[in-house]
Amino acid sequence: MATVTIDGKTITVEDGTLILDAARSLGIEIPTFCYQAKLSRLASCRLCLVEIEGQKKLQPSCATPVLDGMVIHTQSPAVVTARRAMLEFLLANHPLDCPVCDKGGECELQDKVFAFGPREGRFTEWKRTFHSKDYVLSPVIIKNANRCVQCQRCVRICEEIVGASALGSIGRGVKTEETSFMRAWLNCDHCGNCIEVCPVGSLMSLPYRYKARPWDLKEVDTVCPYCGTGCTLTVGLRDGQLLRVRSRRQTGVNEETLCVKGRFGLDFVVHEDRIKRPMIRKNDVLVPVSWREVSNYLKERLLPLKGKGDSVGGLLSAQMTNEEIYTFQKLFREVFGSNNIDSSSRWPVASEGDFYPALLDLISTGIYRGNLREFLSADTLLVAGSNLTDENPVTEYAVRYTLSVLPLHLFILSSRPSRLDKAAKGVKRYIPGREVRILASVLKEVMKAHEEDLKRTFGDVGEVIQGEVIEDDFVRALSSRLLGSRRISILVGTDLLRSPLAVDAFRVISNLIKVLRAAGKECGLQFLFDRSNQMGAIDMGAFPRDGGMGFGSLLEASRDGRISFLYVLGEDPVLNYPDGRLVREALSQVGLLLVQDAFMTETARMAHVVLPGATFAEKDGTFTSNEGRVQRVRAFYNPPFEARRDLEIISHIASLLGVDLETDPSSIFAEIKDLISPYRGVDYEGLGDNGLFTGHEKGVDKGLHPVAIRDVALEGWGFITGNHLYHSGYLSQRSRLLGSLIDAPFLEIGKEGADSLGVREGDSVKVRRNGQSIELKVRVKEGLPEGLLFIPENFGSLSINNLMEKGVYPFPVEVRKNG
Amino acid sequence: MKDLREKIREISKRYPDMRSAIMPALYLAQEKYGYLTREAMEEVAEILGIPPVAVYEVATFYTMYNKEPVGKYHIQVCTNVSCMLLGAETLVDHLRKRLGIDVGETTKDGLFTLSTVECLGSCGTAPVMQINDTYYEDLTKEKVDEIIKTLKEEAS
Ligand code: SF4
Numbered sequence: 001m002a003t004v005t006i007d008g009k010t011i012t013v014e015d016g017t018l019i020l021d022a023a024r025s026l027g028i029e030i031p032t033f034c035y036q037a038k039l040s041r042l043a044s045c046r047l048c049l050v051e052i053e054g055q056k057k058l059q060p061s062c063a064t065p066v067l068d069g070m071v072i073h074t075q076s077p078a079v080v081t082a083r084r085a086m087l088e089f090l091l092a093n094h095p096l097d098c099p100v101c102d103k104g105g106e107c108e109l110q111d112k113v114f115a116f117g118p119r120e121g122r123f124t125e126w127k128r129t130f131h132s133k134d135y136v137l138s139p140v141i142i143k144n145a146n147r148c149v150q151c152q153r154c155v156r157i158c159e160e161i162v163g164a165s166a167l168g169s170i171g172r173g174v175k176t177e178e179t180s181f182m183r184a185w186l187n188c189d190h191c192g193n194c195i196e197v198c199p200v201g202s203l204m205s206l207p208y209r210y211k212a213r214p215w216d217l218k219e220v221d222t223v224c225p226y227c228g229t230g231c232t233l234t235v236g237l238r239d240g241q242l243l244r245v246r247s248r249r250q251t252g253v254n255e256e257t258l259c260v261k262g263r264f265g266l267d268f269v270v271h272e273d274r275i276k277r278p279m280i281r282k283n284d285v286l287v288p289v290s291w292r293e294v295s296n297y298l299k300e301r302l303l304p305l306k307g308k309g310d311s312v313g314g315l316l317s318a319q320m321t322n323e324e325i326y327t328f329q330k331l332f333r334e335v336f337g338s339n340n341i342d343s344s345s346r347w348p349v350a351s352e353g354d355f356y357p358a359l360l361d362l363i364s365t366g367i368y369r370g371n372l373r374e375f376l377s378a379d380t381l382l383v384a385g386s387n388l389t390d391e392n393p394v395t396e397y398a399v400r401y402t403l404s405v406l407p408l409h410l411f412i413l414s415s416r417p418s419r420l421d422k423a424a425k426g427v428k429r430y431i432p433g434r435e436v437r438i439l440a441s442v443l444k445e446v447m448k449a450h451e452e453d454l455k456r457t458f459g460d461v462g463e464v465i466q467g468e469v470i471e472d473d474f475v476r477a478l479s480s481r482l483l484g485s486r487r488i489s490i491l492v493g494t495d496l497l498r499s500p501l502a503v504d505a506f507r508v509i510s511n512l513i514k515v516l517r518a519a520g521k522e523c524g525l526q527f528l529f530d531r532s533n534q535m536g537a538i539d540m541g542a543f544p545r546d547g548g549m550g551f552g553s554l555l556e557a558s559r560d561g562r563i564s565f566l567y568v569l570g571e572d573p574v575l576n577y578p579d580g581r582l583v584r585e586a587l588s589q590v591g592l593l594l595v596q597d598a599f600m601t602e603t604a605r606m607a608h609v610v611l612p613g614a615t616f617a618e619k620d621g622t623f624t625s626n627e628g629r630v631q632r633v634r635a636f637y638n639p640p641f642e643a644r645r646d647l648e649i650i651s652h653i654a655s656l657l658g659v660d661l662e663t664d665p666s667s668i669f670a671e672i673k674d675l676i677s678p679y680r681g682v683d684y685e686g687l688g689d690n691g692l693f694t695g696h697e698k699g700v701d702k703g704l705h706p707v708a709i710r711d712v713a714l715e716g717w718g719f720i721t722g723n724h725l726y727h728s729g730y731l732s733q734r735s736r737l738l739g740s741l742i743d744a745p746f747l748e749i750g751k752e753g754a755d756s757l758g759v760r761e762g763d764s765v766k767v768r769r770n771g772q773s774i775e776l777k778v779r780v781k782e783g784l785p786e787g788l789l790f791i792p793e794n795f796g797s798l799s800i801n802n803l804m805e806k807g808v809y810p811f812p813v814e815v816r817k818n819g
Numbered sequence: 820m821k822d823l824r825e826k827i828r829e830i831s832k833r834y835p836d837m838r839s840a841i842m843p844a845l846y847l848a849q850e851k852y853g854y855l856t857r858e859a860m861e862e863v864a865e866i867l868g869i870p871p872v873a874v875y876e877v878a879t880f881y882t883m884y885n886k887e888p889v890g891k892y893h894i895q896v897c898t899n900v901s902c903m904l905l906g907a908e909t910l911v912d913h914l915r916k917r918l919g920i921d922v923g924e925t926t927k928d929g930l931f932t933l934s935t936v937e938c939l940g941s942c943g944t945a946p947v948m949q950i951n952d953t954y955y956e957d958l959t960k961e962k963v964d965e966i967i968k969t970l971k972e973e974a975s
């Protein structure tokens with residue numbers, strides 16, 4: 001510990017604390033420019049200079065650690081003069097074109113000059129100019145190098161946090177320009193984090209350009225509707241129109257970062273696909289009708305089904321709020337008397353009857369409900385079944401950051417290569433289904449080393465793993481690392497949910513966690529769900545239980561004509577359920593298919609009744625992120641046309657059946673809090689900027705589950721699917737901006753695979769199965785395992801799910817070069 | 820002759836971090852292509868497995884890397900303090916007249932490019948110029964004439 005005096009106030013801080021941070025904790029504000037928490041230190045702008053007694057020269061407080069006994073001045077005449085001089089230097093070459101600069105009004109240079117001077121510049125020479133016209137760097141970035149203050153925050157965030165390394169400091173001295181390789185169009189992530197951290201108007205958002213002044217904007221804080229990482233966003237509106245999205249410093253899991261979907265992908269809200277009015281199918285055509293007419297119609301059709309249990313079912317999206325999911329369920333369980341409810345973006349390949357219990361057991365055994373950053377402060381991190389870079393980009397940023405500041409050992413077990421691989425201590429590729437053998441081999445190694453501890457905790461465990469294990473570098477390295485770690489964190493990705501042997505995989509992981517804990521280590525997991533409220537949907541119980549049917553069984557029952565009412569809320573199974581033909585066939589046999597959605601989806605086109613619902617932009621409520629963090633979704637739009645909020649619609653349907661359901665999110669949340677144990681400590685009103693974490697259920701430890709190792713055979717080619725950075729299905733599909741970054745799906749193939757087919761990047765190939773075929777452009781991706789192909793999922797234009805078949809994964813196909 | 824890739828691979832083995840190998844790799848590329856084209860920088864980045872912009876940063880920071888084509892003989896005259904005090908500027912003027920080009924230009928026959936650079940680290944023998952990889956020290960106008968003459972003969 002070190003005790004220092006700053007401006008006459010004394011404070012004791014940890015050794016190594018920066019003078020800047022020590023001052024801040026005393027409430028003393030030192031101006032900075034190049035300093036940015038979480039980025040490497042540059043100390044180039046010299047704005048943060050302070051005077052330390054006994055040292056002749058002023059020192060940069062952003063890079064100087066305290067020493068015991070230091071006496072520091074932040075307001076002495078020498079400091080004030082130096083600060084003013086540094087600003088004068090920055091202004092010497094600055095164009096001072098604030099009146100036409102997007103940043104004007106929220107510019108750090110303006111603010112600092114205003115606060116610390118100088119009031120007049122003395123520089124009368126020619127100013128340096130790089131260009132007379134701003135140049136475009138990407139579909140989202142426009143650059144004005146003349147305004148740049150060379151703080152390099154953009155360069156550092158792009159490299160150190162995002163990992164794209166797309167920007168650099170080009171040239172030297174006064175001619176330094178922070179820009180792309182040869183000022184060329186960027187082929188980067190388009191995340192806009194460089195824009196966010198730029199203190200001046202040098203890197204600017206192209207979509208937002210000249211749209212508003214900061215003081216004209218009304219800002220609303222809400223949560224990203226895309227993936228389960230759950231980033232907080234601040235949307236800026238002018239005249240009621242969404243103009244930009246930004247993240248806020250030190251807020252939420254994302255702390256001033258966002259990925260491209262969150263920052264630029266919200267324009268889906270106003271897509272022309274929005275359903276304007278309720279519709280009823282008449283003479284086989286969907287005809288717009290009034291709410292009154294549709295209500296009468298539904299009342300007549302639904303009344304006889306009240307309490308009819310088995311013949312009705314509901315499917316809802318994991319992008320709905322907790323309150324909607326909870327109320328939807330209540331409608332089914334209490335009004336229809338049915339437990340046939342499901343919500344998923346990852347339809348299990350395994351049978352539903354085994355899948356959910358195993359998943360729930362894994363959750364109650366292993367889940368860590370708490371801050372991701374703390375979760376990552378472990379000795380070892382295992383990422384299993386995810387291409388983090390594409391699926392949960394901001395989680396990936398957090399991992400990259402942690403790796404740069406802590407001695408965290410990263411291991412990646414994933415079918416798809418990702419940018420994070422380079423930073424890992426061990427990487428293992430696998431064909432889905434074969435992850436069980438790999439994980440079981442690790443488990444066996446760990447069990448061998450801790451036989452005594454296991455006996456003490458579990459008694460005689462017998463043969464937990466049956467079947468042949470493997471010994472390779474990855475298994476050896478990971479096992480020995482686990483044995484040497486005190487704290488272990490596991491991130492479980494959506495690829496594992498989709499594995500044909502998901503149930504076994506869950507059991508192995510659950511066993512592994514129990515074993516590591518028995519060995520005296522801390523171990524927990526978080527999921528990498530790719531839907532904003534998948535965690536909430538599971539917590540709310542939106543899956544088949546108490547004998548209910550999941551969506552897979554509902555489809556089969558529908559095909560057999562046993563389902564008289566199916567209510568689909570915000571999901572598009574026709575497009576995304578593996579085996580599109582089965583879905584079409586089944587849905588056409590449903591007595592009454594009701595689709596409630598904001599957009600005219602393929603499923604809505606098949607419906608008997610379509611109700612216009614709302615997007616996240618038009619509703620209030622909560623999402624629960626992958627961290628188990630409950631956060632407020634806040635409306636910033638009204639539902640357009642005759643659309644209504646989904647909660648209102650659900651309870652309207654209940655009221656047609658004579659049942660009153662609550663529509664106020666905070667009252668519903670109070671009920672959730674009462675009934676669902678992890679939510680006990682969470683108060684709707686208390687959900688501030690950072691949300692609140694759900695708590696742990698007391699898991700019942702049922703000992704270890706035996707697992708018999710099986711493998712999945714793959715002969716020839718098989719494809720897997722998943723998210724792309726710019727595309728994750730239904731919502732991104734309707735974002736014009738994201739659409740401009742990726743306009744068509746493609747086929748990823750490994751280097752060797754491409755050679756064996758005689759195809760190269762950009763060639764067109766035909767992918768066939770069961771008489772169905774699609775054409776795709778090839779992207780060669782080094783590192784995909786042999787035989788495995790990747791096609792991003794849910795592209796409306798292609799219906800790749802026609803090539804999928806229920807119950808298998810990867811999906812076997814034939815591939816050949818086109819023409 | 821070994822190809823560029825092989826040479827860069829070999830040199831990069833000496834460095835723990837591939838970014839440290841950028842400078843020698845760029846020299847090799849420059850040797851091969853005469854100057855650093857976009858493709859040359861991309862190639863270096865690809866071989867070293869680092870982002871192209873990192874290569875570009877280094878290439879633009881140092882004057883030793885040519886981003887434009889240069890003549891067969893690249894004359895770099897030091898005009899920093901020691902050399903300046905001992906007449907570097909007169910030498911530059913002399914060269915301009917003698918070659919009929921301005922600083923930064925190349926003679927029509929493609930033989931000479933004239934540049935001025937900062938300290939070449941040989942102040943003790945100022946004034947100094949460097950032509951390609953060779954230093955010429957304690958220069959006078961006469962010496963310069965002699966050197967140019969020799970090079971012209973060598974070239975023809
Ligand atoms: S948009 Fe993102 S990836 Fe692209 S340069 Fe900026 S920070 Fe880097």
Ligand code: SF4
Nearest residue numbers: 148149151152154198
């Ligand atoms: S572009 Fe912005 S963030 Fe990047 S160096 Fe210049 S002022 Fe700093």
Ligand code: SF4
Nearest residue numbers: 224226227231259262
């Ligand atoms: S990481 Fe996920 S939650 Fe965060 S901005 Fe991107 S899509 Fe949204």
Ligand code: FES
Nearest residue numbers: 034043045046062
């Ligand atoms: S903020 Fe400290 S030197 Fe820039």
Ligand code: FES
Nearest residue numbers: 897902938939941
């Ligand atoms: S000043 Fe010319 S060599 Fe140093």
